[in-house]
Amino acid sequence: MNNYTDILRQHNLKATPQRLEITNALYQAGHITIEKLYEIMHKKFNSISLATIYKNINLMVEASFIQEVKVPNAKSVYELTKDKHSHIVCSSCGDITDVDLDLDSIIKDAATISSHTIDRSDLVLSGTCKNCQ
Amino acid sequence: MNNYTDILRQHNLKATPQRLEITNALYQAGHITIEKLYEIMHKKFNSISLATIYKNINLMVEASFIQEVKVPNAKSVYELTKDKHSHIVCSSCGDITDVDLDLDSIIKDAATISSHTIDRSDLVLSGTCKNCQ
DNA sequence: CTCTGTGCAAAGCGTTTGCAAACGA
DNA sequence: TCGTTTGCAAACGCTTTGCACAGAG
Numbered sequence: 001m002n003n004y005t006d007i008l009r010q011h012n013l014k015a016t017p018q019r020l021e022i023t024n025a026l027y028q029a030g031h032i033t034i035e036k037l038y039e040i041m042h043k044k045f046n047s048i049s050l051a052t053i054y055k056n057i058n059l060m061v062e063a064s065f066i067q068e069v070k071v072p073n074a075k076s077v078y079e080l081t082k083d084k085h086s087h088i089v090c091s092s093c094g095d096i097t098d099v100d101l102d103l104d105s106i107i108k109d110a111a112t113i114s115s116h117t118i119d120r121s122d123l124v125l126s127g128t129c130k131n132c133q
Numbered sequence: 134m135n136n137y138t139d140i141l142r143q144h145n146l147k148a149t150p151q152r153l154e155i156t157n158a159l160y161q162a163g164h165i166t167i168e169k170l171y172e173i174m175h176k177k178f179n180s181i182s183l184a185t186i187y188k189n190i191n192l193m194v195e196a197s198f199i200q201e202v203k204v205p206n207a208k209s210v211y212e213l214t215k216d217k218h219s220h221i222v223c224s225s226c227g228d229i230t231d232v233d234l235d236l237d238s239i240i241k242d243a244a245t246i247s248s249h250t251i252d253r254s255d256l257v258l259s260g261t262c263k264n265c266q
Numbered sequence: 267c268t269c270t271g272t273g274c275a276a277a278g279c280g281t282t283t284g285c286a287a288a289c290g291a
Numbered sequence: 292t293c294g295t296t297t298g299c300a301a302a303c304g305c306t307t308t309g310c311a312c313a314g315a316g
Binding site: 068070071072086088090091097099100101102103106107109110111113114115116117118119120121122123124125126127128129130133 | 205258
């Protein structure tokens, strides 16, 4: 049992049952669309509103408690913020998995080539997962 | 002067003035949002409709003549399809530049770790460009 | 008790669709 | 000429907003 109550409060968010369930759903699913999240939430709170989902998702993104992942040719998914990682999407079943890749030298190259400072990297790989092959 | 007329036809798209101008705007801008594209188009065709822009953008994406780039915390941009490359976004001015990075070994690692096949990679780096620093 | 969060309904915004007229080949 | 494309208006779907009531601290 994770203590999301405290974590929410640390982000100045009251620990309402709805928020605890959103957090729990994100934890369970790993990556989830708004649509799917609403489905799950609706089972527990049959009168929940999509507005509540959106308001909370936006607050949680602002608080950097969760993050949006933009996926090519698909809807965005949300995940709990965790250590830096990349994503692999299966174009067939849509499943998304995390993968820990070392992008340091590539980012360093990019910074040199472009004269940019770089503070964020989003890598999404697409292909076919083992099950779908 | 690029011969987009022929290129459009090779993709089974009639070379209308509107399409030639969309293509030209993409070429000039490198990366462009729908909104900005409409602005530019409107100067040349004052009665152009957003519907025309959307229809053509969608056809061109389907034909792989252009591609959508999903940008964190910003609207998608479109670019002419060219050799594989990554993108660097300036969080300050919003400017997007192409950068040629070798992701081969990283992709290979990811394929091994995940047992996926990988046929596409989208890397978007974010930071601050030289001008904005 | 106070202030924040929820749920509802309405509004807002970006995108798509249907259709008649215009146009490219 | 024939099939495609354009522009308009309406429809659509996702997201946000305003407000009264409920609930967390």
